[in-house]
Structure formats: C-alpha cells, structure tokens
Amino acid sequence: METQKLIIHVILLLCIPCSSSFTPIDNYLLSCGSQNNASLFNRIFTGDSTNQVSSFLSADKSISLTNQNPPPDLPILYHTARVFPSTGSFRFNVRKHGTHLVRFHFSPFKAQGFDLKAANFSVLVDGNLVLRNFKPSNGVLLKEFILKIESNLLEIVFRPEGNSGFGFVNAMEVFTAPVDFVIDYGARLVGPFGVVEYKNLSSQVLETVHRINVGGVKVTPFNDTLWRTWIPDEEFLVFKDAAKPARSNQTPNFQKGGATREIAPDSVYMTAQEMDKDHAVIGSKFNITWDFPVAPGGVRHLVRLHFCDIVSPVLNLLYFDVYINGYSAYKDLDLSSLTVHVLASPVYVDFVADSNDSGVIRISVGPSELSGSRGMNAILNGAEIMQLVNVVDSRVVPGKKRLWILVGSITGGVVVLLLVMSAFVLALKCRKKKKKKKPKQRTLESVGWTPLRVFGGSSLSRMSEGTAFPSPGSYGYFGLRIPFADIQSATNNFDRSLIIGSGGFGMVYKGVLKDNVKAAVKRGMPGSRQGLPEFQTEITILSKIRHRHLVSLVGYCEENSEMILVYEYVEKGPLKKHLYGSAVHAPLSWKQRLEICIGAARGLHYLHTGFAQGIIHRDIKSTNILLDENYVAKVADFGLSRSGPCLNETHVSTGVKGSFGYLDPEYFRRQQLTDKSDVYSFGVVLFEVLCARPAVDPQLDREQVNLAEWALEWQKKGMLEDIIDPHLVGKIKQSSLKKFGETAEKCLAEYGVDRPTMGTVLWNLEYALQLHESDQEDEEPYDDSSAQETVNVTTTITPGSPSSNMRREENNDNGYSDISASEVFSQLMKSEGR
Template sequence: MESSYKLLLVALVTFATVRFVQAQDEGFISLDCGLSPTEQSPYTESATGLQYSSDSSYIQTGKIARIQRDLEGPHLKPQTTVRYFPDGIRNCYNITVKQGTKYMIRVRAIYGNYDGLNTYPRFDLYIGPNFWITLDTKEYVRKEIVHIPRSNMLDLCLVKTDTFTPFISAIEMRPLPNNSYITTSGSLKLFSRYYFSNSEDVLRYSEDVYDRMWNSYNQTDWKEISTSLTVNTSDSFRLPQNAIKTAATSANASEPLIDIEFPESANDKVYIYLHFSEVHALKANETREFDISLNGESIKDSYKPLYLQSETLSNPSPVICTGQKCIVKLTRSGKSTHPPLLNAIEGFAVADFLQSETDENDGTNLSSNGLAGTIDAGIQNLTHLEKLDLSNNSLTGVIPEFLANMKSLMIINLSKNHLNDSIPQALRDREKEGLKLSVDGHAIACLPGSCVSKKKFPVLIVALVASVVVVVIVMVLVFIFVFRKKKTSDHVEAIPRSVVTPGANFTSTNTSETSIETKKRRFSYAEVMQMTNNLERALGEGGFGVVYHGYLNGSQQVAVKVLSESSSQGYKHFKAEVELLLRVHHINLVNLVGYCDERDHLALIYEYMPSGDLKEHLSGKRGGSVLNWSTRLRIAADAALGLEYLHIGCQPSMVHRDVKSTNILLGEQFSAKIADFGLSRSFQLGDESHVSTVVAGTPGYLDPEYYRTGRLAEMSDVYSFGIVLLEIITNQRVIDQSREKPHITEWTAFMLNRGDIARIMDPKLHGDYNSRSVWRAVELAMLCTNPSSEKRPTMSQVVIELKECLSSENSMKGKNQDTESHGSFEMSMSFDTKAVPSAR
C-alpha cells in the first residue's frame, strides 16, 4: 500500500511539473525567419525545447536564404536561415498579440555572409510607426525590448536607411507579468543582463521561465559566494535558480562593490534592476547591510538581503548616466559584519514611443485641415489604416504609389486638392480589388458620413412617408403601454412604477421603468420603522437618502437606506442597485438583506458594517488608533478583490462607477467591503469592452479618459481604485487647492521626483512601515491612475500585487506583529481569482 502511495505521489508531481513547464511557454511566439514552410515547421529547438515555426505566415514580402555552411558551426537553429528584403524601403511583420500584455520582444540577426557579398548591412528596426533601434550586423546581433502593445496587432518593421539590404534571423516574443519591469513611462530597451558567477553558462529557457538570456560575469577583485539550497523566486521577476544562487562580493571586505553599466547612448534615460538574495545563513551576531546608489543618488539605505528569498530593487525614476557610465555602488554600513553582495543585474534604456500604434479599425480624417505640400510618406507607417480622408486641402504633387501597398486601406478620399491627375496603375489595380478612391475628375467614393446626398425628393412623398412613420410610432407606443400594464399586474412581488418617499406625496413620472422581481425578503414599512426604532439613529447621508441603524429580529444589526424626497438619484438608481445586488454575492461586497416597497415608502436593508467607512478612519473622524500600514494594505486588497469579482466574476461584468474611500466599508476586524452600487453599469454579453454613458461619478476619483469620451469600461474603476490607494498611502485629500499640485496624482508624482518616500507617506504612521512594500504600492497606484486606460493594470493584476505587498510587509514585521490583521485577509486570499464564479 505504501509503495502505491509513493507511485501516485511521483505521478502527481511529474504531471504537475509537466503542466507547469507547459504553462510557462503559453503565449510564446518563436519565429525562425527564412525557414521555408515546406521544411519541418514547427520544430523543437534542441537547446531549449521550445517550438519554432516558419515566419512565412507573418509577412508577405522578402526572400529567404541560408548562412554559409562553414559559419553554421557556432549557431544552432533558428539562426542558420534569414529573411532578407531587397525590395521596398519598409517591410513589416504583422504579429497577433494580446493587447495590454507586457511582452519581451527579442530579435536576432546573424549575417553569416548569406549573400556572398561579405558586407555587413546596417538598417533600422521599428515597432509600428516608432523607431526602436539601428541594427549594425558586423557581429552577432541580439536586441530586446519590453513593450506593451496598444492593439491586438503588432507591426515589427525593417527599414532600409542606405544601400544595405535589411535581414533578420529570428523573432521571439515572451509574455511577462504586468507587475514586472514597472516604469513611469516608455518601453524598455535592454543593454545588459548579467548574473555574477565564474560559470560560462548562458541561462535561458527552461531555467528562465520567461526565456530571458543571462550571461555570466565576474571580476578579479570580486569574490563569488553561493548556496546549494533553493532560493524562493516566487516574485514577479522569477529569476533562474542558477542566477540567484550565486552572488559577487568584494574580495576586500572593507571596499564597496561597484558595477558599471554602459547604455548605448549618452542621452538614454536608464533603469537599473538589481536582484538580491542572501545565500549564506548568517549567525545571530552577524549581519549584511549596505547602502545602494546609482550615480551617487540613493536607491536604498541600510538594505539587508533576505535569506534564500529573491528580491528586486530599481531606481524609482529614470536617470541619465553621465559619460554613458551607470555606476552602481554598494557600500557596507557601519554595523555590518559582511560586505555587500549582488546576485544579478539588468540595465534598460527608456524608449519613448511618441506615436500611437494604429488600431486595426482606425481611420484618419484630415479633411479641411489646411494641409499643403506633398502627401507625406510617413502615412505608410500606419499599416492597419483602413480609411484615409485628405479631402478639401491644398495638397500638391503626385498621388503616391505607396498608398497601394497599404493592404488594409480600403477607402481613400483625395478630392478638392491640387494633386496631379495621374493615378498610379497600382492604385487602379487595387480599385479592382475593392479600394474606393475619390480624386478630382475621378470616381467619387465618399468616406462614410462625409458626403451629403444631392437628391431631392418631392414634397408630397416626404409628407406621406412622415405621416406613415408617425402612425406606426403611435401604434407601437400604445401596444407597449398596454403590454407593460398587463405585465406589471401579473407580478405581485414587483416594485410599482409609482413610488412615493416617506412623508411625501409625489409620484414618479418615469412610466418606462421596468419592474424589479426579487427573491430577497420584502419588508413592510411598519417593519422598517420597527427595526430602526422609528428612524432613531442616522448613520450617514448620501445622494439616495439617509442611512439608519437597525436590528432585524431584535438581534441582527442592519443598515437601512431610505429614499428621501430631495434625492437626486431616485427610483432609477434604487432600481439599479437592487438589480445588481440581487445577482452578485461576494465576501468583499456589502450584502443586500432585503428591501421595502410599500407604494409610499422605498428602502434598502443591508448588512451592518460596524467600523464605518475608510475615509472616516483615515481622516481621524472615527477616533481610535491610526490604521497601521499592513492593515491599510489588507483593506486595499479586500476592496480590490470585490472589484475584481464585479469585473470578471459577474456575467455580464459590472463597473461600479463610484469607487471612493467613503464607499469602502469596514467590519469589526477591518475587513473591507465595497458599497453603494447606485451608479453601477453592466456590459451585456456580446457587447464591446466598453459602453457609452452619461458621465457620472465623484470629482477627483473620476477617470479622465471616461470623462473625456463617455466610454465606460472596467479600467474606469481601476483609475478610481488607484486614487483610493493613494489616499491610503498618503492620507492626503484627493483635491486640495492649497497644495502646489491640487490633485493627489499630480502631488504624488511631484513628490516622487524628489525620491523620498517619507515625504509621500502618511505622517501618522511615524515611519512604521517597510519601504519596499510602500514603493511597490506607490508604483501600483501610479499605474492605476495612468491617464491612458491602456496602460493601467487589470483588477486581477492589482490583487496579485497587493497580496505580494502585504506578504512582503508581514514577512519583515514578523509573525508576532499585527496578528489581528491576518484573519480577514486570509479569507480574502482564499477566493480563487482564476475562477469565474456564477453570478447570483
């Protein structure tokens, strides 16, 4: 029997390991450029076990070749074939990606004298319309960038800059966690990645689950130390074991450890990522503590690496390295008994991509914009453009032939300009394929919505049609009125459309409101008065009305929200809140106990949250002790879990639309729940990822993109949550005109530029927090409040990051501190964020 159990255990472990390895390469794109589709494709690359396929389905241009046989020795597949581009200036790969996902994009170019010319090409690489880097192929070329695509299609373009022919050997794309390699702006171009060891091994997949490539490095004045034990690498960076199990220290224990990185340009804005883990078990009277600086600017003081625990530090904002020297200095503190150590390092330069990557459905309307001169060739960079309207300008010169090469372009309007009448044959050929071209003296094909019909219908026909339409509308309205009246009478438990507030005699005129059916308990107004002791104790007041304290069955505490006569929300928002709460249930959402609808009286009965709202505690109005940092993190994580459930756990998904600190209610042990769903909206199944609504919400918390466009999406809640997180961190007012920077996001960014976290943190905490968890929380909040919704994390990603922040904070505080905070969050963490529970 025991041997059977052992066999079962081995099988389970093996299965789990296989599934784990398979999960890591999910989403990997591995292209062997120049591999003929008739050859073995896909194939398994021997060194990594990853599958590579031909690039032929990702690009329609170029020719294929193979490097010289005598040069293949050092190079394994996929580095022995190339695709080269003798024709055209710009040739692009079109790669389907997942919008908003962070990718490591790596290209490799091995010339290998494939053309027999023995001349090393030099050319540019672009991502969409944005310049990435110039490739000089005198040596083996490998370039990487960490980039978040803004659409579901990414264009990787090779651009000829001289007489050389661009070519490429391999393209590799690897998804990364969105909470890794966080920056305040731009994509990241890799210029160095080293682990410190005497080994000569290059670490790659499957040792590195993200398939980063690590080279070893050491110096004669450094000493290598290591461990044979496994290091915990469960953070978002997931370093390979062989990279984090070794470290460099200074051979002279009294000297600082210095590493110098060289970016490619003197103007590069640089991020340095430092990876640490203590690999020696220090005795009770021993310590390893040191200060970390980059070009003289402090990154971290009195830092102590965690034993067998991987941790990453970086400069919070980009720096320009004078003389292209980024000097990382680790200086031993006075009380340290051991010299500093460093396990691994990565250096990146910021790539500020100023032009938006064109969405597949985008059109460009430049009509009547006073444009003059010739049509700019830069337009062809917009490779997914479908509609181009340049009409009614003063453009001159020829109609460019490159427009015919823009395969997605289906409508072109060049009318009312001063262009040469000659139309390139390539464009005439495209017309046969369905292109609609409008040029003066040529076929007129207007852009949708840009032309006004010139036809005039007889007045009699117009009048007749109008009369028929009016009759039909009247008949439809009568039918709807009769049908709804009958339907309403069929539902005894329905909330009637004639709603009167307590003590008032006004009737709702909104006769189009749909009735609400519910299985929740329906209370009479007499029961409401009894449970609240005749509305004796008011808890607060909002736009809907007054909230009163009450007891259900004489024992269960409840909160009763009663519609007031002066309510600015009324029946519509009451109905929205009831309908939402009838079908959702989550430990971090306030539970609806029942409702009252007795014609003249309307009320909602909720579970009671004894500790009030988050805003009261932060402001001190609630009294009592100050919320400590770990409790604040737990409250934030609880609230994030509630929002995550609304976004992915509900079908259809919900947007709260009024996330703020007063709508986060707290239980006895400061467990947090989201409340007030009167403004919430749902996305029906099959809808787009957003809906257009009348803008509503609370000033300061309102997503600027939603305010500007009226397009509501889950990311609007993410922005509001980011504001709440900044409140939790800083205890600053969301809008304070007395500050130099009135809005809390502007103020925080302003203070961050000074690099001192103490200036940002709530002074009531008196420095009682771990700065590492604080920095992570601040970075997360700033990501959530990015003006562009495309750059914000999802609530699932927010939950993961907050859990890691809390774990980091509690591990530093020790198990004996803040024990009162563990219970609630452990319950929250038990909610499986990967599962999508059914809505009730």
C-alpha cells in the first residue's frame, strides 16, 4: 500500500508542468564545438560554430571536437566539445545588470588525439577564478555559479594549466536570475560567536554544491523554472530512523513576500522530512540531522533552507529549532510568522556557515521549547548549499579594475602599517601597566582549555578547541574519565529502549556501571561540535562541587570524537513531569512542592555564594530540577553556567543564553548577567509549581501564553488562588499561599536590583512551609532583611574546593549540606528565637 502511494506521488510530481512565467532577459545557451543545435529538457542550445553565435568566441586557436562513438543514452549536447589548447574566451553582451546564473557542462571523451579526461585548466568568469586546475572526471558534470554582473560585457576565460594542459567545455548557459534571487539583507551568519547578520551577499560569487529535495524524489530541470536538478536527501541523513517523509498533494500557497517558484519548484515544497515520533520514546525530543560533504577547512558557504508547513492542521502549532554545524542557527522558528498566516505557504531562510576540518556541513532541525505536547515536530522541505568563491585573478582584470585594486592594495598596506605601529605602542604601555597592576582572576569563559591534554587527553580530544576553564585539582580531570567501552557496556551499546530523555546536547540513557551503580549517560551527537562549550563547562563546574541539591558528575568520555557526560541517576526525573503532562505520576502535595522548591533554592544559593565569584546557572527551569527517590530536588544541567562578576564588578557582559519563558528580561535587553537572572528564572519555576502549567503555552489565549506575566496579574489582584493547580484547591493555608505568591512576585521584579537574593528567597520559602505546617493560621509580622546572613550557615564547601575561605560544617565528611533547614529557620520564625 505504501509503495502504491509512493508511485502515485511520483506520477503527480512528474505531471507538474514547468512554469513558463520566468523568461530571462539575457539567455545564452551554447552547444560548444557544434555547428548544429541540440535539445536538452526542451531547451534549445545553439551550436557555437554557427554564424549566429561564432562572434562570441575570441580565440582563433580553439578546436571543435566530435565524439564519433558516443554512448547510446548520452544526450546529443555532450557529443561535441570546444577544446582550448591555449587561453581562449567567450564574450557575451549583457542587457540587464544584476545576478546571473552561469553553468558549464562537462562530459569528457576521446577524439582527434585528445583525451578530455587529461584536461587541466582554470575558468574565470568576469575576472573571478571559479575553477582552478580543474580536471573533469568520467560522466556528465554540471558546474553552476551565481554572481552579479555590473558591466555590459561578460567574459568567460578558459586557461590551460601546466605544460601539456588544455581546456574544454561541452555546453554553456548564461542567463539572468530572477529579481531578488540573492538579496543583501536577512542572511544569518552562524558560528561559535552566535548569530549575526551577513551583509552584501549578492556581491559574492556562489558555486552550487548541493541542491536537495528533502523527503521527495529527484526533480529534473524539466520541472524547475530555472532548469535545476534537485536530488533526494536519503543518502545524507545521519539517523534515518529519526525522520519520516511527509507529502502533500495540494499546490503550495505561494504568497507575496515569501518564496516563489523561481526560488524552488512546487514539488520541493510539497515534500518534507518530519520527526518520526512513531519510533521514539513517547515525549522524547530529538533532531533530524543531515551531513553534506563540502570543501574542508573552514570554507564559507551559503546554506539556503526551504520550509513549507504541510504537516500541521492549524497555524501557530509548529515551533522548531534549526542548527548548523551544531550551533543554534534559528531558535523557536515559527513558519506562520514568516508568511501571511496561511498554511503550506513556502518560505526560505539564508544562513552563512563555515565547513569543518573534515569537510562537512551538518544541518539539524528539532522541536522547540515552545512546542506543546501535541505540536512537537520539526520539518525541512529543501536545502541548497553554495560555496562562496569570489576569487579575483589579476591576470584578466580589466585596466580600470586593476587600477582600483592597486590603489586599494597601497591604501590597505598603509593602514595595516599604521595599525601595527599603534599596536606596538599600546603593547609597550600595557606592559608597563601590568608591572604595576595585579592580573585579574580568569573567568570560566576567558582562558584556554588545557588540563585534559596535560592529564592524558586523547589525540582525538576536542577539549582544547573551545573555551577553557580554571585549572583542575591535584588529580586533574583524569580520575573522572570513563572508557568508551565501559559506557557502551553500561548502556547496552546505547539501546534506544534505555533513553530517558533528550535535549539540545543529545540523548540521555539510563545505564548501569561496572560497580552496579545506576547512572544517567548524556551523549552528545557523535562527531558534532554542538554542545562543546557546554560539555567543557559541565565537567569544570561539577568536578569541583558536591552538594545534596546539585546533581553529581560521575565522569565523562571524549574518545572516538564522542562527548559523553555521566551523572548520578536521579530516580524520579524532572520536576516538570510531576507537575503536568504525565498521567503516570501522582499529583504532588503542597508540602512536597514547597520542599522541592526549598531544595532547589539551597542548591542555587550554594552556587551563588560558595565561591569567590559565585556561579550563575543561566538555565533554571523545571526540566533542570530533578527529583530523587525521596523527592529531594537536585539542580542539573550546568552547560550554560559561568562565573559571576569579580568583587569590583556589578555584572558579567555576555551573550544572552537561556530558555524561552524563563529568561530574565533585563538580561535579555542589556546582555548584562548577574545572579539575579537566576532569581528571575526561579520565580517562573515557583509559579509553574503553583499553577502546574508550562512557562509558555502558545495554545492558550494570548493573555495566558506567558505564565510569568499572567500569574503576576492575578497575584497583584490578590486572586492567586483562582489559578492554582486544581489538585491544590482547598489544601493550602492562606498565609502560606500569600507568602509563596509574594516571594514569586519579588523574584519576577523587572529590574534585578529589586529582586531578592537566593538566600532571601530560601528564607521566605522556609517560612511559607512553616506557615503551612503550623497550628495557627496567622503568625506575627516578621522582618526578613537579615535572612541573607543567617542562611549562610547552610553553605557547604567540598574538601579540596578552591573556596577555602568559606565556612564548612563540622562532622560532615560527605561534603553535603545536610543541616535541616527547619532546625535553622524555626529559630528565626518564632519570637522567642529572635
């Protein structure tokens, strides 16, 4: 049945007519070395030896070659070729300036003493060296370039290389591209620095490397308005089980401002790959990933991705994230917002990215944090990858261009010389200042990673490539390394049935180590750089801290291009699963919820105050608070964490990172990070615990979508009890609810200076628990202004930790903060204690 559907779909695609709406103003199609015309995909290529076009040739010594024994299935266009024993060129009159497509057809054969497979030549288009020392292989090869032509004459030069080299070409196409085919604004440059706008894209020379019809069949030039070939994506899929094809029989809704048929044909937008949730653990998140081979070594490419929502029943249901080379390229992509709010309306997004050393560009799509349980999905309809060429060869640059290049070179040389001299003077000044000033303490993101190489890092280790961190303890990180073979054994070779979760870093498996200790094994995508900084940060932070309310790191592995973190297994999983979205877990009581919030607050308070600069978590949310078998809260996932400001600083200036719905708005606006950013996120968690709903739910009415804004409105009206979890109705003492609501409200203050410290938050939550458990409904007024100093007695410092100036608890060998908070805070909350 599935085969019949596929056959019908292929027939439908083949029956889609090629639109004739686009007619290029400049349109040169040459059958090279021929006196006759040749047809290919219903297009007529004129023989370049005819009187009609022979004037295009500017070389007298080129040779027309004919294959006397062509293969029976080889199109006539490839039966002839023009050979250049010496430099020769074609010249075309350009009637319309702007972006043009230039295509070269190569199919080597033997004739008249020439073996075209032995050719060695370079090709220049408008002075740009697009092919260097080119040696065509067997079969038909098409080379396509996209570039802007701003003169009335376009010259294409074929230049033999080496003593016995010669050039050849079987056919050529030169035609005007559609308006706005490549635009100068909106492209997103993606890399370790984040995402920034890439400008002046149309001035680049682009060479097409891949053109992919994702989820569909091959599309030939006959069914493309720009006569392009789109190939299926199956061979590029990294994990085929992660994707399943999606198809539509409806013609795409092309809208003004979106993609056009010239950007990609109907058939590309009528097919896609979507997440195959049928083969995944229910509720798990994962990415669909493609690897495309390209030129290695950091070569810059344009990545054009095509989207058309053919999988959603309604608008604003599909939210997903896009990654390129493991870096976030587009977060929370909502196709509805990019179109005129019509389903199945095609759009495309341009990205610019560099290839890695192994010559791969990796593209991934996966569900967004905004995805509801019903709408968790991600799609991709098409992909194009084009290398940025733009190499100018001075030997063929016209005189005026050459003059400007010379002037530019001289000017540039003078500027560089001045810069070098300035740098030298500044260096001398800085050296003098350094002798007087004590160097600043290095932060988590400011130094290079070296410990693993010193302490036995493998030759395949990528730890030295990213940001580096403070030096390890006396044993380095070597004692935490776990062999890859042991991790394979612990997870039954990463058995999919053992998957217990997933995230931006990768899948999480339940495993059993050699000593029968249960562990959570978080595996980054093999071979990917995605998550490398997070991987390093987790090891650095968790290797030096131990606290009852922080998840412990058991070890890590970085063999075989793997990035694997092994944690203590926290039996009951994320807090989020116990609040909503699962019928498996019984509803938490109010006392349990308060104790969980108190535990998480203790862990955060320790992070903020347990070190000289403190540590800011940066990604506090209900999925990063785990519960053990006794419902003890443990803060997890320190991949985005970083050290706090120095003593003489008020904040850390850094790029914005975090999760939508939990992100501190002041941090987002000013990009200035403080521990109060964690306090804001924790305030969202408090309301999430109380109301048992997500921080963001796009399926609700507009005023209810953002939990923090919605709950604050009810809190300020004094009607918080109207929006609490129905399971808690009538089960919370009014005084306890009031104190809890006030605490959450203070955490969500617009400005960080108005928010309490985590110590004060912890004090207030303990007080809310005391009120809930007390016999009296109301307690006398109290003053919490001194809570910060008092709460420090619960801070525990691990033996061997750098923070030796902090107080340690006596007779506590395991390094955990096990003091009962109720023992401490009961003294504060009663009048006799004060």
